[in-house]
Amino acid sequence: MVDASVDLEALRGQMLTESFFARDARVVARALIGTRLVHVRGNRVQVARIAETEAYRGPTDRACHARFGETERTRHIFGDPGTAYCFLVYGMHDCFNVVTKGMRAGHAVLVRGAVVADDEDARADGPGRFSRVLGFTRKDSGRSVMSESLFFVPASKRARVVVTARVGVAYAEEDADLPLRFYDAEGSGVSRPPPSQIGRGQRTRKT
């Protein structure tokens, strides 16, 4: 029995397809703000409005896992656009990414925060919390995000998007300061980075 408050077929009809994901991660990361991720889990359907993302731009990006080349862990980041790439960080938190660009470019967008519809109690601000609330673990790596049970639909309204440096990648030297983190200026579902990282390279734009 599926949640009657969600018209799943109507949502599926709006599914974002390969052409959306087959672009540079920087472009997709920004475009993803305000979109909704639909996850069908047994008889539950979760709809999460994406509030925060980061772009990781392949082997030459010193913060990107693709810099290790294609290993067991990083295999799926070299998959087709619209593939999920999931991994474990700090031994305890899973992170959920969407592969972009294609041509084995190793680009991906990390989802760092969202607001889950009809679930005020479920905090999904922060990459670990987002993945836990939506049930993603590294077992989901390689899954398609253009499937009946997992897919994105376009934003219902325009978002003001704030751009900053990425969080937690200080080790990446010059690439640490690139403006590749995007979040909805409205603020709900956005993680609260450590004070040392707030305001790095920040600027607001309309999209």
Place this chain on the structure above:
DNA sequence: GACCGGATTATG
């Protein structure tokens, strides 16, 4: 084979 450190979070 060992060792290091991380795309984080909860708690003091």
Place this chain on the structure above:
DNA sequence: ATAATCCGGTCA
């Protein structure tokens, strides 16, 4: 401020 907790990448 700091512990928790695992595993891949790196070097021996």
